[in-house]
Amino acid sequence: MPIPPKYVPPVVVTSFAKGADVSWVTQMESSGYKFYNAAGTQQDLFVLMKSLGFNSIRLRAWVNPTDGWCNTADLVAKAVRAKSAGMKILIDFHYSDTWADPGHQAKPAAWTALDFPTLVTTLGTYTTSVMNTLKSNGITPDWVQVGNETNDGMLWEDGRASTHMANFAALVEIGYQAVKAVSTTTKVIVHISNGFDNNLFRYMFDGLKANGAHWDIIGMSLYPSTTNYTTLDAQCLSNINDMVSRYSTPCMVVEVGMDASDPSDSRAFLTDLITKVNSVSNSNGLGVFYWEPEAYNWQSYGLGAFDANGKPTAALDAFGN
Numbered sequence: 001m002p003i004p005p006k007y008v009p010p011v012v013v014t015s016f017a018k019g020a021d022v023s024w025v026t027q028m029e030s031s032g033y034k035f036y037n038a039a040g041t042q043q044d045l046f047v048l049m050k051s052l053g054f055n056s057i058r059l060r061a062w063v064n065p066t067d068g069w070c071n072t073a074d075l076v077a078k079a080v081r082a083k084s085a086g087m088k089i090l091i092d093f094h095y096s097d098t099w100a101d102p103g104h105q106a107k108p109a110a111w112t113a114l115d116f117p118t119l120v121t122t123l124g125t126y127t128t129s130v131m132n133t134l135k136s137n138g139i140t141p142d143w144v145q146v147g148n149e150t151n152d153g154m155l156w157e158d159g160r161a162s163t164h165m166a167n168f169a170a171l172v173e174i175g176y177q178a179v180k181a182v183s184t185t186t187k188v189i190v191h192i193s194n195g196f197d198n199n200l201f202r203y204m205f206d207g208l209k210a211n212g213a214h215w216d217i218i219g220m221s222l223y224p225s226t227t228n229y230t231t232l233d234a235q236c237l238s239n240i241n242d243m244v245s246r247y248s249t250p251c252m253v254v255e256v257g258m259d260a261s262d263p264s265d266s267r268a269f270l271t272d273l274i275t276k277v278n279s280v281s282n283s284n285g286l287g288v289f290y291w292e293p294e295a296y297n298w299q300s301y302g303l304g305a306f307d308a309n310g311k312p313t314a315a316l317d318a319f320g321n
Contacts, residue, residue, distance in 0.1 A: 009320040017287025019056035046085035053320040057082035058090040063108035090143040102151040127178035146175030149193040169211030187216040195220030196235035221255035226265040237276040250284040257303030263313035270318035
């Protein structure tokens with residue numbers, strides 16, 4: 001029986017972000033979770049991810065979460081660890097006290113009674129404050145997202161894009177200006193899910209552009225199944241190429257995931273996607289981030305990339321060197 005060829009990870013340009021969002025790590029550690037390399041040796045998660053070929057870490061920021069996780073102090077603690085492991089850093093502002101995504105964009109509790117002009121200035125002040133807190137701890141993020149999966153805007157209802165596109169644009173713009181006021185080198189991302197959906201991306205970025213908002217990078221999510229990833233990867237690449245052409249803006253896939261119980265298909269998906277994103281002309285495909293790969297036996301999340309014993313699966317081979 002022939003020996004299958006040894007897996008070789010995709011070759012990418014040196015600037016390509018091979019990333020992971022590991023925002024759950026401190027909460028998992030506080031619950032007794034540990035992480036292990038392939039040999040079964042316990043390691044700090046950030047050091048482990050670096051050894052697997054990752055060069056970038058994404059961390060979410062919540063304004064005032066009830067349990068404290070992902071608040072500014074927790075964000076800074078993780079960012080310091082990421083920097084010490086030699087990682088680039090992407091900060092993901094949800095502008096909420098909890099999950100913000102296409103179906104949920106709730107204002108932070110402390111912001112609910114604000115009129116819209118005050119809401120805009122408050123978002124700016126908060127963004128500046130977090131950026132300055134990071135800076136005082138030695139962290140200058142390479143990238144910052146103003147909003148998370150803002151398919152229909154953020155800070156509903158005031159910033160709902162389908163009914164108040166100009167408001168959404170104003171919120172994006174104040175966030176952009178706040179980031180740049182602290183760090184001119186930090187690139188600002190606007191993030192939409194369903195990276196295969198070109199019509200959605202054209203609608204959102206045409207609307208933002210028409211209303212005077214600025215951004216540096218278009219961010220995408222992509223969560224295919226084991227059976228449709230080749231189709232969605234191809235559609236995502238087509239969409240990226242259109243975004244680069246239409247807005248003269250590079251793109252980054254800031255969230256991906258696949259069924260943790262099928263690491264071989266997940267590795268094939270990641271290999272294909274990383275190869276496609278890296279193929280975008282003039283290096284305008286900036287990187288791929290796996291969302292919470294370290295989550296195992298945790299909050300019923302099934303799209304991680306560690307096994308039940310806390311070791312990385314073969315899926316993450318795609319990020320290797």
